[in-house]
Amino acid sequence: MPPDPIAPQYLLGAYRQGIFPMSESRDSDEISWHRPYERGVLPLDSRFHLSRRLARTVLQGRFDVTSNRCFDEVIRCCAETPGRGGTWISLRLQAQYDLLHRLGYAHSIETWSDGRLVGGLYGVKLGAAFFGESMFSRCTDASKVALVHLVASLRCSGFALLDTQFPTAHLETFGCLAVPDAAYRLMLDHAVAIEASWDEDVTLGRLRQEIIRLRDGIDAR
Numbered sequence: 058m059p060p061d062p063i064a065p066q067y068l069l070g071a072y073r074q075g076i077f078p079m080s081e082s083r084d085s086d087e088i089s090w091h092r093p094y095e096r097g098v099l100p101l102d103s104r105f106h107l108s109r110r111l112a113r114t115v116l117q118g119r120f121d122v123t124s125n126r127c128f129d130e131v132i133r134c135c136a137e138t139p140g141r142g143g144t145w146i147s148l149r150l151q152a153q154y155d156l157l158h159r160l161g162y163a164h165s166i167e168t169w170s171d172g173r174l175v176g177g178l179y180g181v182k183l184g185a186a187f188f189g190e191s192m193f194s195r196c197t198d199a200s201k202v203a204l205v206h207l208v209a210s211l212r213c214s215g216f217a218l219l220d221t222q223f224p225t226a227h228l229e230t231f232g233c234l235a236v237p238d239a240a241y242r243l244m245l246d247h248a249v250a251i252e253a254s255w256d257e258d259v260t261l262g263r264l265r266q267e268i269i270r271l272r273d274g275i276d277a278r
Contacts, residue, residue: 063078063088063149063150063153064153065153065156065157065160065162068153068157069157069162069181069183071090072181072183072186072188073183073245073249074092075092075096075238075241075242075245076090076091076092077090077091077092077188077222078090078091078150079091079145079150080144080145080146080147080149080150081145081147082144082147083136083137083144083146083147083148084147084148085147085149086147086149088147088149088150091222092238093222093223093238094237094238095224095235095236095237095238096220096222096223096224096235096236096237096238096241097220097221097222097223097224097225097228097233097234097235097236098218098219098220098221098233098234098236098241098244099189099208099219099221099228099231099232099233099234100219100232100234101208101211101212101216101217101218101219101277102276102277103274103275103276104232104234105208105231105232105271106230106231106232107205107231107268107271107272108230109272111198111201111202111205112205112268112269112271112272114198114201114202115202115205115206115261115268116261116265116268116269116272118261119170119198119202120168120169120170120175120176120198120199120202121168121169121170121260122166122167122168122169122202122203122206122259122260122261123166123167123169123259123260124164124165124166124167124210124255124256124257124258124259125158125164125165125257126165126167127165127167127174128155128158128163128164128165128179129151129155129158130174131165131167131174131177131178131179131193132146132151132154132155132165132179132191133151134174134177134193134195135177135178135179135190135191135192135193136151136191146190146191154179154181154190157181161255162181162182162183163179163180163181163182164179164180164182164187164255165177165178165179166178166179166203166206166207166210166259167203168199168200168202168203170196170199174195175194175195175196175199176192176193176194176195176196176198176199176200176202176203177192177193177199177200177203178190178191178192178193178200178203178204178207179191179192182253182255183248183249184248184249184250184251184252184253185215185216185217185218185248185249185251185252185253186216186217186218186219186220186245186248186249187207187211187216187218187219187220188220188222189207189219189220189221189222190222192204204231205268205271206259206261206264206268207219207259208271209259209264209267209268209271210256210259210264210267211253212267212270212271212277213256213263213264213267213277214253214254214255214256215251215253216248216253217244217247217248217251217253218244218245218247218248220245221233
């Protein structure tokens with residue numbers, strides 16, 4: 058039997074080459090591979106844009122924020138978010154990301170309100186690169202707060218690249234860049250050659266000062 062092309066070692070190898078998988082639907086067994094001509098990259102320096110309004114929401118601590126508390130649930134919520142007209146996160150792909158999580162290569166950030174999961178995101182980590190996969194929100198600003206905590210945590214931990222796959226109008230409000238593939242590959246090679254550790258403490262208590270730096274447009278140290 059030939060090896061599974063989305064087994065962890067092959068999936069991580071694809072990410073190292075700037076390639077990521079997608080499916081046609083939740084129940085599809087088919088996998089397509091993508092390397093866009095222009096890649097979405099969220100800057101981890103002063104080009105990241107955090108609005109004053111959103112900064113207030115984050116700094117007021119309206120949501121509790123955790124990491125890796127319910128990775129499986131975050132992926133399921135991303136796949137089943139209403140209004141998307143389908144999902145690229147098939148059950149087959151989800152199973153592989155769950156395995157990557159257990160191996161320490163995939164991570165989630167969750168936002169909570171009154172003990173209820175209301176938003177979050179997940180992605181894959183290689184070296185000092187984080188490949189953001191998807192996010193979801195069940196109330197206003199829940200996924201945005203998760204994203205701000207992600208960026209602040211990556212800055213604190215010395216990450217060099219936050220890949221968003223495609224530049225979107227929503228991400229452009231945060232300063233997302235459309236990077237040509239050749240330039241992206243240089244950024245990727247640099248980032249995966251550096252070692253950075255995922256810190257599961259993504260609480261406001263740890264990240265408050267870094268979030269203030271993001272709000273004020275101060276580069277990471």
